[in-house]
Amino acid sequence: MQRIPEPLKNLVDQLGHLPGLGPKSAMRAAMTLLKWPETEVRRLGKGLYELRDTLHLCSRCGALADSDPCPSAPMQSGMRASSALLRSGTAC
Numbered sequence: 001m002q003r004i005p006e007p008l009k010n011l012v013d014q015l016g017h018l019p020g021l022g023p024k025s026a027m028r029a030a031m032t033l034l035k036w037p038e039t040e041v042r043r044l045g046k047g048l049y050e051l052r053d054t055l056h057l058c059s060r061c062g063a064l065a066d067s068d069p070c071p072s073a074p075m076q077s078g079m080r081a082s083s084a085l086l087r088s089g090t091a092c
C-alpha cells in the first residue's frame, strides 16, 4: 500500500473523529478537499478556526453567539441552560 503523506494522514485522522465519518469516508472527504480550489479550502479552514475564536455560548442565556453576553440575553437567568449546553458541546 502506498505511503500516505503525513499532512494528509493527519487530516484523515481528524476528519475521522466527526460523526458519521469512518476511516474510509474521512479519506474520501480529504481527497475531495484536495480537489477543491485553494480559496475554498482556505475558507473552510478559516471557518473552523473562527468557530473557536469567535463563537461561544452566551454566559447569560446559553445561546450560541459571537459576543458575550449576546445582544438578546436577559439580564439574569439562563445560567442552567448555558452550563447544560456547554457540557453537551464539549463532550466527545
Ligand SMILES: [Zn+2]
Residues within 6 Å of the ligand: 058, 059, 060, 061, 062, 063, 065, 069, 070, 071, 072, 073, 074
Ligand atoms: Zn445571551
